[in-house]
Amino acid sequence: xxxxxxxxKCTGCRLCEVVCAEAKFKESNPRKAALRVQGKFPAxxxxxxxxxxxxxxxxxxxxxxxIEEKDGVYRIxxxxxxxxLACLPVCPEEVIFTHPDLRTPIKCDWCGECMVAxxxxxxxxxxx
Amino acid sequence: xxxxxxxxxxxxxxxGTIVKEPLSEDMIRQNIGGRxxxxxxxxxxxxxxxxxxxxxxxxxxxxxxxxxxxxxSSGNAVxxxxxxxxxxxxxxxxxxxxxxEVKYAGYxxxxxxxxxxxxxxxxxxxxxxxxxxxxxxxxxxxIQAETFLKISLGEKFQMVCIGPAGENKVSFATISHNYGVLxxxxxxxxxxxxxNLKAVAVRGNGGVKHANPDSFIKISREMxxxxxxxxxxxxxQDFGTARWLAWANEHGALPTNNFYTGSFEGVEGITPEIMxxxxxxNDRAAFASVMALGKYSHVKTRDTEFWVEGPNxxxxxxxxxxxGLGKIHQVANLTYxxxxxxMDPVSAGGVLAFAAEASEKKIxxxxxxxxxxxxxxxxxxxxxxxxxxxxREGIGNLMADGVKKFAASLGKGAAEFAMEMKGLEVGGFxxxxxxxxxxxxxxxxxxxxxxRSHSVEYDIEKHKGVSEEKKxxxxxxxxxxxxxxxxxxxxELAWSELGLEIERYVxxxxxVTGLNLKLDDFIRASxxxxxxxxxxWERCGAKKLGKLDYIPPRWENEPIPDGxxxxxxxxxxxxxxxxxxxxxxxxxDESGKPKDDMLKELQLV
Numbered sequence: 001x002x003x004x005x006x007x008x009k010c011t012g013c014r015l016c017e018v019v020c021a022e023a024k025f026k027e028s029n030p031r032k033a034a035l036r037v038q039g040k041f042p043a044x045x046x047x048x049x050x051x052x053x054x055x056x057x058x059x060x061x062x063x064x065x066x067i068e069e070k071d072g073v074y075r076i077x078x079x080x081x082x083x084x085l086a087c088l089p090v091c092p093e094e095v096i097f098t099h100p101d102l103r104t105p106i107k108c109d110w111c112g113e114c115m116v117a118x119x120x121x122x123x124x125x126x127x128x
Numbered sequence: 129x130x131x132x133x134x135x136x137x138x139x140x141x142x143x144g145t146i147v148k149e150p151l152s153e154d155m156i157r158q159n160i161g162g163r164x165x166x167x168x169x170x171x172x173x174x175x176x177x178x179x180x181x182x183x184x185x186x187x188x189x190x191x192x193x194x195x196x197x198x199x200x201s202s203g204n205a206v207x208x209x210x211x212x213x214x215x216x217x218x219x220x221x222x223x224x225x226x227x228x229e230v231k232y233a234g235y236x237x238x239x240x241x242x243x244x245x246x247x248x249x250x251x252x253x254x255x256x257x258x259x260x261x262x263x264x265x266x267x268x269x270x271i272q273a274e275t276f277l278k279i280s281l282g283e284k285f286q287m288v289c290i291g292p293a294g295e296n297k298v299s300f301a302t303i304s305h306n307y308g309v310l311x312x313x314x315x316x317x318x319x320x321x322x323x324n325l326k327a328v329a330v331r332g333n334g335g336v337k338h339a340n341p342d343s344f345i346k347i348s349r350e351m352x353x354x355x356x357x358x359x360x361x362x363x364x365q366d367f368g369t370a371r372w373l374a375w376a377n378e379h380g381a382l383p384t385n386n387f388y389t390g391s392f393e394g395v396e397g398i399t400p401e402i403m404x405x406x407x408x409x410n411d412r413a414a415f416a417s418v419m420a421l422g423k424y425s426h427v428k429t430r431d432t433e434f435w436v437e438g439p440n441x442x443x444x445x446x447x448x449x450x451x452g453l454g455k456i457h458q459v460a461n462l463t464y465x466x467x468x469x470x471m472d473p474v475s476a477g478g479v480l481a482f483a484a485e486a487s488e489k490k491i492x493x494x495x496x497x498x499x500x501x502x503x504x505x506x507x508x509x510x511x512x513x514x515x516x517x518x519x520r521e522g523i524g525n526l527m528a529d530g531v532k533k534f535a536a537s538l539g540k541g542a543a544e545f546a547m548e549m550k551g552l553e554v555g556g557f558x559x560x561x562x563x564x565x566x567x568x569x570x571x572x573x574x575x576x577x578x579x580r581s582h583s584v585e586y587d588i589e590k591h592k593g594v595s596e597e598k599k600x601x602x603x604x605x606x607x608x609x610x611x612x613x614x615x616x617x618x619x620e621l622a623w624s625e626l627g628l629e630i631e632r633y634v635x636x637x638x639x640v641t642g643l644n645l646k647l648d649d650f651i652r653a654s655x656x657x658x659x660x661x662x663x664x665w666e667r668c669g670a671k672k673l674g675k676l677d678y679i680p681p682r683w684e685n686e687p688i689p690d691g692x693x694x695x696x697x698x699x700x701x702x703x704x705x706x707x708x709x710x711x712x713x714x715x716x717d718e719s720g721k722p723k724d725d726m727l728k729e730l731q732l733v
Contacts, residue, residue, distance in 0.1 A: 011420040013413035014225070015352070018198045021335065022345050028197040029232065029335020038283070042271050042307045042435045045409045045424045100333055117198075117349070119356050119365075119418040 001072055001125050003053055003110075009120040010047035012039050016114035016123065023113040024106075032099050034108035035123075049122055052095045052108035058087035067107075078104050130339040131193035131641035132156065133234040136169075137257065139250060141323050142183055142242030146257045151236050157643070158731070160653045161192035163219065163614035165237050166208035170217070171660040171732075178668040180212040180315075181297055181322035183243040189230065189288075189328070190237045192617020196228030196336050196415070198348045199636050200355055200628070201619035203227055203415025211314040211574070212322075213299040213475065213530050214551035216665040216676070218314030219574050222288065223414035224306045227617060229286035232332025244324040249277070249289075252330040262326035266295065269468035270304035273327060281329055289327035290317040291470025293518040297321045298528040300475030300553070308437025308467040309414075309422070313552065314574055315530075317470050339642025347636045351628055355418045358626045365411060368421035369441035370400035376445075380693035381557045381584045383450040385504050386481035387547045387682055390558035391691035394454020398444050403456050412437065419621060427460050436464040439473075446477030446555050451484065452504030462510055469518035476517065478553025479527045479534060480510050482546060491540045498522040544681045549576030550665075560683035561696040562587035567706045568603050570677045573661040581606040596702065600709035608654035615653060656730045658714070659722045663732070666721070674720030677707060 014037050017030035025032045036050040059067035059074050066080035067087065081104040088096050088105065097106040115123045129151070136149040159168045166188045173186060187209045194202050205227030211218025230238060233252050240250070244259065247266035251258045265273045270291040277287055287305065294301035294317030301317030302310045320326070338344040355361060363371055373395065376382040380390035396402070403423065412422030425436050439447065439459050447466070448459040466473040480502070486492035487502040494501050498516070500523070502509050516524025526534050531553050535546035547554045552575025559565040559578075568581035578584075581603045594602075609630060613620035616637060622628045634647050662673060670676050679698065687697035711718065715726030727733045 008410075011411045011413035011417075011422075013415060013417045013420065015198060015416045015418075018196075018416055019349075022198055022341070022348075025335075026341035026345075027335040027337050029333075030228075031232070031333050032335065041424075042275065043426075045426060045435050047410070117352060119352070119361075119420075 004124045004126050005049050006122050007048050010122045012047045015117050019113050019117040034106050050093050050095050057090050061086050061090050073110050075109050076107050133236045135235050136237040137235045138239045140242040141244040160615035162190050162206040162617045164653050165190040167657045167660040178210040180210045185210050187240045187319050191227045191231045195617030196231040200622045201417040204617045207311045207316050209316050209319045212318045213315035216668050217661040220311035220313045220316050222311035224309040225415050226286045226305045228415050229330045229332050232334050233330050234334050247324050249327040265326050270470045271307050271468050285329045285331045287327050287329040290320045293470040294321040296520045299530045300472045301470050302472045312472040338640045340639045344639035364419045367400035368423050372441050379588050380691045383445050383558050385452050386485045392449035397454035398448045398456050434464045436460050439463040442555050443473045446474045450481045458507040465514045474555035475553040478531050482531045485545050491542050547680050550676050557584045560698045561693050564599050596705045597709050600706050608651045611654035611657050612650045
């Protein structure tokens with residue numbers, strides 16, 4: 001599987017961010033989402049969705065082996081994660097996030113909540 | 129406190145004091161949020177003889193309990209103050225992403241009072257709140273100022289700012305957010321300007337916590353699911369509110385040449401299809417909005433290049449058909465200028481249309497108009513005038529006071545074609561033949577605004593065989609129901625246009641807050657809003673409230689000269705019966721004043 005992002009369809013509503021946080025943390029809080037929508041305004045007037053590709057680079061650098069792969073998806077094991085944040089700077093998409101409320105970083109696990117919610121189907125998973 | 133930030137942030141720009149007041153449960157139960165909070169705070173804190181541009185006037189920004197959640201279009205914040213344009217209750221609703229950020233920072237209300245010594249902006253980063261120097265941004269246009277502020281503070285900050293028009297206290301100056309999204313009406317940008325306040329920038333890490341998250345999320349997902357399935361959604365997404373244009377023209381309801389008539393010959397050049405084909409770059413949505421009504425456009429010609437939000441329906445009317453402009457680039461150009469200079473496109477367009485007619489009728493001389501000869505279709509003159517208005521320069525200084533005062537200063541019968549109600553320039557739809565829409569316009573609590581109740585579609589499609597009493601009742605019902613959305617902090621369009629039931633919003637409120645309010649409780653809160661704002665007008669100098677509810681003389685006296693409604697004119701007997709019924713049902717006396725027992729019942733005395 002691979003993620004396909006049609007940025008040109010994105011309207012910047014950030015519903016993906018808020019449903020992500022609601023699904024994971026039972027709270028409407030885009031700062032706790034595992035993806036981001038970035039607008040480039042006033043020019044060129046476009047949006048870009050920053051989304052995890054499950055490339056696994058975070059797992060490679062994790063000193064605790066806390067990022068585990070299963071069926072092509074990398075998840076953070078909170079029992080092993082020490083919050084050292086070594087994974088943050090290596091993420092090529094810049095989609096590992098921290099939040100003052102949380103001890104461990106926030107990372108996408110392709111749960112699909114954003115894909116279902118997005119009215120434009122900007123984010124999709126396709127067979128590679 | 130679930131659903132709310134739990135704090136009213138009070139900032140006094142004169143003394144520099146910043147106070148965080150707890151939000152009481154009583155305040156929530158009585159007023160819900162958003163527009164309800166604003167009306168209640170202004171009602172309790174505004175003294176007799178208000179000076180809209182004085183330090184005592186307050187600018188209040190409120191979010192609602194659903195603002196910043198996943199409920200469709202939950203990006204709204206309501207801005208209220210005493211309006212420098214009308215002298216009475218002024219309000220503008222801002223969509224976009226500012227409201228959610230205020231909420232995430234932990235505030236339900238930001239109340240700004242006093243006046244800063246030097247140009248300033250308010251910086252809010254969760255608990256940290258500061259009044260900062262804004263000298264570097266003063267004088268800059270809205271889009272430029274926002275660009276620079278974001279470079280300085282970072283993209284995570286959401287902000288509102290004013291442009292030169294606000295700084296120069298143009299009576300219909302607007303507040304801008306996200307490069308062209310406006311809290312447009314009533315001149316609240318001038319209130320910011322009078323306080324030396326250039327911008328408010330906010331970032332919040334907190335979120336909205338739900339009392340019953342699982343059931344709240346279920347309701348929210350179902351609402352989105354039903355919207356996505358709606359057969360009309362695609363057209364809304366493609367054209368936004370501009371999709372009303374052809375319909376309005378076909379029914380003779382498209383304001384044309386300062387509301388002289390209701391259909392526009394040049395409409396083909398400004399249709400949403402033409403717009404989409406030639407200038408629209410991207411659809412742009414407010415927070416969690418499925419409908420994505422915003423159209424972000426790019427115009428490049430030999431002489432100029434700009435990016436502009438819209439034009440939406442209101443701009444296509446007020447800066448297009450009503451100015452006799454039939455080319456989309458022209459409308460986009462004027463829209464861009466309003467957004468950058470910081471002026472309400474509806475009022476600015478109203479003043480331009482009035483000037484065009486006054487000039488053509490020789491009531492406004494070329495000498496008085498700085499050698500310009502405004503006229504319908506003259507886009508270059510309109511461009512020059514908009515810049516002059518924003519600077520209050522020459523004729524622009526007179527125009528900057530709005531149509532009502534401008535017409536009074538010209539005299540010579542100019543008021544006969546001054547299209548304003550309660551001092552607010554009329555936009556939207558031609559309504560003289562449409563009694564229910566006209567009643568909604570004339571009883572609007574901020575002035576002639578079509579969004580407050582039934583618009584012309586009701587008269588066109590459903591009115592036959594309905595009594596006056598029933599019609600007045602329906603206008604009031606709509607005024608109350610629509611207020612609920614402004615109290616909750618969400619857009620009403622998913623309800624009014626795509627048919628999402630209002631009960632689902634009530635359920636969402638109860639699940640997010642843990643309270644157990646009924647629809648009737650919300651309607652009662654709406655009724656309080658309508659009575660509080662009515663009293664505010666009286667407190668601000670309206671001696672006879674009923675005199676506020678006038679109809680522009682053009683609508684009252686002139687039949688429609690051509691088009692599908694040719695010869696149709698205002699029916700005065702019917703209009704007055706409707707107004708009398710409206711007062712009676714509202715519990716107001718014959719002069720339009722709320723009766724004491726009604727105020728007592730609503731706990732307003």
